[in-house]
Every structure is written in C-alpha cells, then in structure tokens.
C-alpha cells in the first residue's frame with residue numbers, strides 16, 4: 299500500500315487522529331512504503347539532499363583522525379554507505395552498521411561487502427565509537443502548540459490535516475518545562491531522547507558522536523522561532539508542509555542538543571564535548587587533510603576545496619551542524635574538542 303493510503307487508513311482506525319510522531323514514523327520508516335524504507339534515490343546530486351559524507355571524502359578522512367582512537371566503530375543509519383567506505387579505507391578497525399531501513403541495508407551491503415558486520419539491534423556492552431551522522435533529525439518528533447488556553451499536542455486528522463488535542467503525560471510534562479511565549483508551535487523530541495538513552499545503556503566504554511543540525515535549548519525555543527523547525531526535503535528544495543508527499547520525501551526536525559545531553563546524563567554518561575561542525579573538523583586537522591591533497595593540480599584540488607567550503611562555512615554546514623560527544627570510561631580530551639568546546643551553552 300502507498301504511504302498516503304496506509305496513513306489515512308491508520309488515522310481512520312484510530313478514530314480520526316494520530317500523533318504527528320506516528321505520522322512521521324509511517325511517512326519515513328514504515329517497511330515497504332516509508333521514505334527511507336523504499337527505493338527512492340534520496341542521497342546525492344540526483345536525490346533529495348546531500349549530507350557531509352556525500353560531498354566527497356574530506357569529511358570522512360577528517361573524522362577518521364578522531365575515530366582512530368577507537369578499535370571498533372558502530373555507524374548508525376549509514377545511508378548510501380559513503381562514510382563507511384572512507385573510514386574503512388582510512389582506518390584499520392572493526393566496522394559495524396545498525397541501519398533501520400532494509401532497503402538501505404541492502405545498498406550498503408552491496409557497496410561495502412564483507413568488511414562490515416550488520417546488526418539488527420544494539421549490542422550489549424559495546425566498546426568503541428558510535429557515530430550517527432544526520433540520524434537524530436530523522437527520528438520522529440512530537441509537535442506541541444502552546445496557546446493562551448493551554449498546551450496542545452498537534453496530530454494528524456482525516457485528509458492529512460493538523461488537528462490539536464490537549465497534551466498529556468510525558469509530552470505535557472516536557473512541554474511545560476519549555477518556557478515559550480504563546481502562541482508558539484515547535485517540536486519535542488521525546489523519541490530522540492529515548493534513542494540516546496538506549497545507546498548510552500548499550501555502551502560499556504567509549505564515545506557516541508551525534509552529528510546533526512540543531513541548537514542548544516535557548517536557541518531552539520527562541521521566541522522568534524515560533525513555528526518550529528519541521529522541514530521537508532524534495533529534490534534539493536526545502537519546504538514546510540510535512541503532508542505534501544508522505545513517503546515520497548524527507549521530513550526532518552532540528553535537534554535539541556540540550557535535551558539529548560540531559561537524556562545521556564540521566565542514563566549515566568558524561569558529555570565529552572559539544573562544538574560546531576567547523577570547529578570540530580578544524581580541531582581534527584581538516585587543514586592537514588587538505589594539505590595532503592595535490593594543491594598543484596588545480597583540477598583535483600578545486601573540488602576538495604569546495605567540500606571544505608561547504609563543511610566549514612558558517613553560511614553552509616559549519617555553524618548550523620554540531621557535534622555532540624557522549625561517553626563512558628574515556629579519559630583525556632577528545633581531539634575534536636581541544637578548542638572551542640561549547641558544552642557550557644547546552
């Protein structure tokens with residue numbers, strides 16, 4: 299069944315309303331019909347969006363300098379397999395992937411072959427580095443509307459239209475803790491918090507690197523960001539209607555890094571660092587990686603310099619993307635946070 303029909307049927311069965319988080323789960327991840335679970339191109343110039351590993355090898359080769367400290371890497375949500383391919387070229391380590399989309403898992407298997415171990419669930423007592431690049435933004439969010447008359451959960455009604463109900467339980471509690479001026483609409487990432495707690499519980503020793511676009515809480519719920527951060531991506535164009543093409547395009551929300559930090563700390567982990575992507579990559583030595591390429595050969599150098607510009611520029615990914623590292627049993631500072639660590643802003 300197509301995603302739209304599948305979702306409309308579920309709304310009807312549920313009595314005319316489902317939470318937005320359930321809509322996002324069905325639109326993105328439902329086996330067979332969800333955006334990530336179906337055969338659309340998604341990544342790269344011919345797809346809907348370009349992630350840092352899809353730009354070229356520079357991101358992976360730089361990140362490898364941080365990951366070299368770990369004997370084992372577990373990548374979550376590996377997409378086309380581009381990052382894994384570069385890390386495997388650069389590092390000598392065990393490489394594991396946990397991917398929720400069986401369609402993408404097949405693509406990754408075809409690209410990476412037997413060098414990778416594919417997991418179906420988090421292993422117990424993992425020791426090593428866990429990397430999630432642009433995974434947290436794909437985890438379904440709840441949508442909340444703060445009104446003069448109370449706090450409402452925004453869900454989806456018949457015909458795929460927004461429909462509000464009084465917020466309840468954990469969502470109400472989380473929304474009450476966020477001081478915003480009504481009327482105000484935004485997302486609350488309850489499932490992303492649970493996801494990180496689960497990762498922390500599975501980590502015996504090592505670090506989790508969450509790399510994504512987002513903000514600390516005071517910027518996320520800034521009075522001026524009064525309609526939230528939900529965004530859909532279709533063929534390199536972004537728009538704000540999550541119901542336009544269910545199953546046919548990406549729907550994302552920015553990441554509340556303060557909420558992830560609290561969740562990790564509650565689960566017993568330490569925050570090892572938080573920095574902009576630009577600062578993190580500079581600390582890891584992106585300029586040295588650039589210098590290793592053939593500067594004399596303009597034809598080869600120009601595309602690599604263009605990657606650096608995209609990864610580092612404040613107008614591109616440099617400032618909006620952040621790197622959060624959470625850990626257990628790690629002594630000494632991590633390379634990527636030697637300067638410009640902004641943990642105090644979380």
Ligand SMILES: C[S@@+](CC[C@H](N)C(=O)[O-])C[C@H]1O[C@@H](n2cnc3c(N)ncnc32)[C@H](O)[C@@H]1O
Nearest residue numbers: 334349374375376377397398399431432433436
């Ligand atoms: C935006 S893509 C990013 C892909 C890749 N990391 C990159 O940077 O190009 C999101 C990826 O995360 C996967 N994914 C979403 N939720 C996940 C979860 N809870 N655990 C593991 N993978 C997940 C998707 O199937 C997809 O591969």
